[in-house]
Amino acid sequence: MKILSEEWVEAFGKAINENPDYKPSALTWEGDMLLVIEPSGKLDHEVRVFIGLHHGECTGTRLVPEGEEIETESTMAGPYDNFVAVTKKEIDPIRAIMAGKLRLEGDMAKLMRNTKAALEIVNSLGRFEFEFL
Amino acid sequence: MSTLKGFTGKLLIVNLTNQEISEELLNEEIAKDFLGGSGYCCRYLYDHIDKKTNPLSPDNILMFMTGPFCGSTIPTSGRFVVCAKSPYTGIWGESNCGGYFGPELKKAGYDGIIIKGASEKPIYLEVKENEAKIKDASSLWGKGILETSKILKEQSGSNLTRIACIGQAGENLIKFAIIASEEKAAGRTGMGAVMGSKKLKAISVRGKKRQYEAADSKNFKQSVQKALTEVNQSFTSKMYGDIGTSAGIDLWNSTGEMSKKYWTYGDEWEGAYNISGMTALEKTVTRKYPCFSCPIGCAKKAIVKTGEYKTEGEVEAPEYQTLAGFGSMILNDNIESIVKANELCNDYGIDTISCSSIIALIYYLYDSGKLKSEQIDGLSPKWGDIKPALEMIEKISIREGIGDLLAEGSDEIGKEFNIPQDEIATVYGMEVPYHDLRSNFGMAIAYAIAAPRGPCHNSCDMCTILLGTPLEEFGIETIDKFKDDSEMAIMSARAQDYRALYSSLIMCVFANPLPSIIAELVQTAIGLKCDIERLKIYGERIFMIKRMFNLKMGISPKDDRLPKILLNPLEGTECAGKSPDFEQLKMEYYKYRQWDIETGKFKQEDLKRLGLGDL
Numbered sequence: 205m206k207i208l209s210e211e212w213v214e215a216f217g218k219a220i221n222e223n224p225d226y227k228p229s230a231l232t233w234e235g236d237m238l239l240v241i242e243p244s245g246k247l248d249h250e251v252r253v254f255i256g257l258h259h260g261e262c263t264g265t266r267l268v269p270e271g272e273e274i275e276t277e278s279t280m281a282g283p284y285d286n287f288v289a290v291t292k293k294e295i296d297p298i299r300a301i302m303a304g305k306l307r308l309e310g311d312m313a314k315l316m317r318n319t320k321a322a323l324e325i326v327n328s329l330g331r332f333e334f335e336f337l
Numbered sequence: 338m339s340t341l342k343g344f345t346g347k348l349l350i351v352n353l354t355n356q357e358i359s360e361e362l363l364n365e366e367i368a369k370d371f372l373g374g375s376g377y378c379c380r381y382l383y384d385h386i387d388k389k390t391n392p393l394s395p396d397n398i399l400m401f402m403t404g405p406f407c408g409s410t411i412p413t414s415g416r417f418v419v420c421a422k423s424p425y426t427g428i429w430g431e432s433n434c435g436g437y438f439g440p441e442l443k444k445a446g447y448d449g450i451i452i453k454g455a456s457e458k459p460i461y462l463e464v465k466e467n468e469a470k471i472k473d474a475s476s477l478w479g480k481g482i483l484e485t486s487k488i489l490k491e492q493s494g495s496n497l498t499r500i501a502c503i504g505q506a507g508e509n510l511i512k513f514a515i516i517a518s519e520e521k522a523a524g525r526t527g528m529g530a531v532m533g534s535k536k537l538k539a540i541s542v543r544g545k546k547r548q549y550e551a552a553d554s555k556n557f558k559q560s561v562q563k564a565l566t567e568v569n570q571s572f573t574s575k576m577y578g579d580i581g582t583s584a585g586i587d588l589w590n591s592t593g594e595m596s597k598k599y600w601t602y603g604d605e606w607e608g609a610y611n612i613s614g615m616t617a618l619e620k621t622v623t624r625k626y627p628c629f630s631c632p633i634g635c636a637k638k639a640i641v642k643t644g645e646y647k648t649e650g651e652v653e654a655p656e657y658q659t660l661a662g663f664g665s666m667i668l669n670d671n672i673e674s675i676v677k678a679n680e681l682c683n684d685y686g687i688d689t690i691s692c693s694s695i696i697a698l699i700y701y702l703y704d705s706g707k708l709k710s711e712q713i714d715g716l717s718p719k720w721g722d723i724k725p726a727l728e729m730i731e732k733i734s735i736r737e738g739i740g741d742l743l744a745e746g747s748d749e750i751g752k753e754f755n756i757p758q759d760e761i762a763t764v765y766g767m768e769v770p771y772h773d774l775r776s777n778f779g780m781a782i783a784y785a786i787a788a789p790r791g792p793c794h795n796s797c798d799m800c801t802i803l804l805g806t807p808l809e810e811f812g813i814e815t816i817d818k819f820k821d822d823s824e825m826a827i828m829s830a831r832a833q834d835y836r837a838l839y840s841s842l843i844m845c846v847f848a849n850p851l852p853s854i855i856a857e858l859v860q861t862a863i864g865l866k867c868d869i870e871r872l873k874i875y876g877e878r879i880f881m882i883k884r885m886f887n888l889k890m891g892i893s894p895k896d897d898r899l900p901k902i903l904l905n906p907l908e909g910t911e912c913a914g915k916s917p918d919f920e921q922l923k924m925e926y927y928k929y930r931q932w933d934i935e936t937g938k939f940k941q942e943d944l945k946r947l948g949l950g951d952l
Contacts, residue, residue, distance in 0.1 A: 298588070299815055302572050302805030312579035317615035320591045 205334045207291075208241065208251045210267055212334050217255065217265035219328040226328060227260035230321035234258055235277025235314070237325070238268070244283035246337035251284075255325070278310030280322075288336055290326060297326045339363050342552040343405030343863040344373065349447045349469055351462060353535050354395055354454030358469050363448050369865065370948055373404040373448060375431040376841035376879035378420035379886050381451075383952065388891050392424035392527075393510060393534040395455035401442070401501065401540065402449035404843035405863045408440040409549040410561050412568045413845035415440045415629025417518075419501075423526040424534070425512040425691075425746060426766045426791045428887045430526035433843055434501075435628030435636070436519035441499040444544025456536040461489070461502075464542045474538040478508060481684035482517045489541045502539035503529045504686025506734045510534060511744040513691035513767075517683065520653040521628065521636065524688040526767070526790050552864030560857040564850035569632055573806060577635035577847055580614035581622070582657035587613045589657075590665070593910030594776040594800065597665040598720065599701035600762050603775070603907025608670030612660050621676055622654050633847055639676050646673040648680060655679035655689075658794075661771035662693025667700050669723040678727060685734035692733060694768035695747050696726045698761065708754060714738040759901035765892070767791040772800040774903060776912035777818045779803055781919055782829035785899045786926050789837065789883035795846050797833045810852040810869055811835050811876075821917040826925035834876030841879050878947040881939070885952060894937045897923055 205211040220226055239253040254274065256263035268274055286305040289295045298319070300306040308315055308322070315322065339346030339362075348361045364381070371380045378400040390396045399421045406414035417439030423430030442450070446467045456471075459478040463470045477485050482504040489500050500518060507514040507529035514529030515522045523529075532538075551557035568574050576584045589595035590609035597606050610616065621641060627634035639654035641647050655663070655675050663669060663678040682689045700718040702708040710717050714732070716739075718725040732740025742753055747768055751761045762769050764785045769792040774780035779799025784792035794800055802808070803818040813831045816824055839846060842855075852869055859867040859875075899919050906916045927934040931943060944950045 296805070298592075299805030303807070303815065304570070304572060308572070312576055312584070313615040313618050316576065316580060316584045316587050317610070317613055319587050323591075 207334050207336050208247075208253075208267075213253055213265045213267050215332050215334070216253070216329065217262045219331040220255070220262035220325055223324055223328045223331055226321065226324040229324055230257065230260045230318060233260065233318050233321050235310075238274060238276040238279045240279060240281035241287055242281065242283045245285040245288070247284035278308065278315055280306055280308050282306035284337070291329045293330065297323055339365060339368070341365060341368055341405070341863050341865070342550050343409070344368060345443055345446050345448050347447050349450045349464065350453070351450060351469065351471070352453045353456040353460070353471070353537065356456070356471050358471065361451070368405075371879055371882065372838075372841040372859075372863075372875060373407075374402055374841040374843040375418045375420050375433070376837065376882065377449075378402050378418065378431070379429065379879070379882045382420065382422070383882060383886050383889065386422050386886075387889060390422055392422045392427065392430070392531060395453075395535070397422050397531055397534070399452040399528070399531050399535065400449060401452075403439045403443055404841060406842050406844065406858065408443040408547070409551070409862065410630055411844070411858055411862070412565055412850075413628065413631045413633065413848040414843070415631065416843040416845060417442065418840065418843055419516050419523045419528040421528060421531045422890065423790070424510070424530045425527040428765060428890045428892055429790050429883050430528055430531070431790050431840065432516070432523035432525045432528050433840065434516070434518055434521050434523040435631070435845065436499070436521040437629045438499040438501050438518040438542060440629050441497075441542045441544050444547045445542050446544065450540065452535060452537060455534060459536050459538050461539040461541065462537065464540060466545050477538045479505060481505060482686050483684050485539055486517075489539055493541055493543060495543060498541050498543040500539055500541050503532050504684055504734070506686040507533035508538070509734065509736050509744070511687055511733060511736070512746050513688040515686050515688050517686060520626070520683060522683070522688070525690065525793070529686050551862045553861040557858070557861035560854060560861050564854050564858065565632060567850040567854065568848045571806075571849065573801065573847060574633045578625070578633045580618065581635050581637045581654060583614035583617050583655070583660055585657040586660055587615070589772070591910070592776055593907075593912040594773050595661055595665055596771040596773045598668055599666060599697045600773070600902050601701070601907070603912060604909025606665055606668070608668060609665065611670035612664040612672045612675060616672055617654060620672055623651055626653070628845075631845070633845075635847060641673045641676050644673060646671075646677040648676060652676065652680045653683055658771055659689040659693065662689055662697070663723060663726060666693055666697040666771070667718075667723065667726060668720040669726070670721075671723060674723040674727070678723065678730060681727065681730045681734075685730070687730070687734060690770050691746065691768045692730060693726075694762060695733075695743050695750065696729050698747050698750060699729065699743070702754065702756065707756060712739075712754070761900055762902055763792075764788065764899060765791040765896055769903065770794040773912070774899075775907060775916050776910070777803055778821050778825055778917040778922070779818065779829045779832070781821075781899060781917045781922055782826065782926060784903075785919070786829075786897045786923055787833070787884055787930075789833070789880065789887070796836045796840065797829055798836060798846050799829055799832055801846070802828070802832055806849060808835060808849065808852055811873065819915055821919075821922050823925040823929065826922055827929050830926060830929055834873065834880050837880035837883065838872060838876035841875070874947065878949065881944075881947055881949060885949070888937055892937075894927070894934055
């Protein structure tokens with residue numbers, strides 16, 4: 205399966221729920237997240253991925269069509285190449301955020317409390333196989 | 338008047354022994370080479386202080402100094418620094434402080450104040466526009482910092498009068514006493530004790546409205562705007578602005594960098610949740626309390642409305658170091674109690690890092706059976722119970738009972754109770770801050786290799802740089818934090834240089850526009866030609882003068898050491914089983930600096946290159 209395909213988005217949600225380290229770290233997390241993957245490298249258009257999150261469960265994932273207005277508790281945004289680097293573990297996710305390679309927006313206090321949960325969401329990408337663009 | 342812009346060109350000289358006050362022109366040659374702040378102070382004090390100088394005698398000189406950016410709109414530039422030979426370490430002492438005192442001093446017409454000698458009776462210094470008076474402080478002696486500040490502001494008739502003062506701890510020559518201003522602190526290295534030894538209770542300053550004059554005002558404004566944009570866009574600014582440095586609790590608990598149980602516990606600590614930034618926002622924090630010209634606003638006010646730790650109104654909220662010190666270091670997860678501990682330390686005037694580390698050492702020794710209750714005034718310091726800690730803060734501040742020994746620091750406690758040095762978390766005689774070096778090997782250098790003022794997380798902030806905030810233009814990259822090779826030595830040495838530059842300008846380490854913008858600011862504000870290469874020379878020169886000062890005080894490469902308690906591998910988190918090869922790091926560091934690892938001597942050509950050949 206190809207990254208950012210509908211199949212990939214579904215598998216991503218499943219991987220979060222199957223990640224044994226995610227649930228215990230996200231028991232108090234309430235609020236959905238939007239991934240905004242900006243064009244760079246082999247991606248020529250913006251892709252948005254909705255991730256439903258509630259008390260240690262991923263309640264669903266979906267691609268958000270262009271033009272749809274959507275509000276989420278938090279947003280992680282950045283160029284495709286930077287997402288790829290994090291996914292391949294070439295860059296540590298915290299470093300990527302600190303260095304501005306990925307932008308984490310939302311209630312900062314809530315996000316910092318859930319640092320580990322956010323990392324486990326990213327780590328879940330390494331729990332299933334897929335192809336990059 | 339100074340030909341250099343950014344400075345007022347004048348220093349106030351106060352001799353407390355003969356009660357004489359005079360003015361001295363800013364030494365432009367020193368300012369050109371070392372800018373202002375602690376670099377200026379160190380070059381000045383290098384000629385006046387030696388190994389024999391007793392830091393608590395009238396012979397020690399205490400300097401309050403601003404930087405050339407102070408009073409401008411450059412983000413976080415409103416800081417001042419206090420420097421002297423440290424009574425705690427016997428080496429270079431410096432501590433910088435936010436608030437509003439620095440800009441007010443400049444508005445009064447002075448770049449700095451040099452305090453010499455000592456008074457026989459308690460006094461305070463009142464500084465107004467181009468004048469100063471020594472006044473009786475007998476009625477203030479014995480009072481805490483909050484009351485002292487309040488009284489002096491009331492007496493001056495303006496809440497805009499800025500106060501820098503000591504509490505009872507400074508009066509009682511507690512070796513880690515602070516100088517406080519607007520509830521911010523010049524916290525480390527015991528500058529409050531030096532002030533106390535001179536019977537100088539406070540300095541009050543009130544200037545008049547004065548426009549900051551830049552050398553090239555048009556381009557200066559553009560450079561400031563660039564700096565502001567960068568600072569405002571950074572993730573750390575947002576994190577520290579929204580939450581405060583307490584945001585680090587969750588982050589560093591999960592990575593293993595937050596020190597716990599007197600450095601003996603490596604796993605995640607569940608109690609961190611209860612003292613985290615989010616919990617603080619929910620339970621105690623009331624508002625931001627930013628320093629002059631600071632767009633970040635990491636400082637917060639807090640209140641505890643009910644219960645045994647109820648505060649009298651708003652107090653300064655504890656920062657990361659204090660939360661770790663009175664929290665994870667003794668496994669206490671009651672945030673209100675930490676607000677109380679912070680309030681006590683701030684009012685008595687003691688450094689929360691040294692104080693909490695000393696207290697955690699007592700908990701550790703008690704827990705391991707090396708100390709009994711009867712040796713510590715009947716106290717029973719058990720992990721998780723902060724009450725004995727609160728009692729110890731009071732005992733230390735007034736030197737009561739066991740507090741008299743604790744007031745001398747961890748090393749003296751070790752000597753008294755025959756505890757091996759390897760079990761005591763100090764370097765150069767001072768307690769290390771709460772970034773565990775086993776989770777970030779760069780901190781081994783920050784704490785223990787040529788550290789200008791002893792172990793410090795600000796004069797070499799690898800804890801933040803390796804988190805993902807490199808300074809690539811200055812040659813500082815974010816590398817693997819578990820490296821203990823030449824690359825780590827080089828990155829850390831460069832970070833020391835860059836933060837030495839910051840200590841002279843003086844800027845807060847949380848504000849990090851590109852170094853090229855800092856170079857633009859130096860050029861447009863002061864009028865000194867500047868670029869990245871010149872910045873590097875400034876940084877290295879300022880760092881080197883502090884090292885030279887310390888060598889003059891008798892320090893040697895043998896003092897670059899770490900106790901085993903900081904190196905023993907721990908279980909849990911990503912740093913499980915890890916520990917740097919310190920001797921290898923040290924060797925690589927000395928190789929990079931081209932210093933002799935046996936004697937610490939420098940190459941003469943290096944000194945010449947830095948313009949230090951005559952020293």
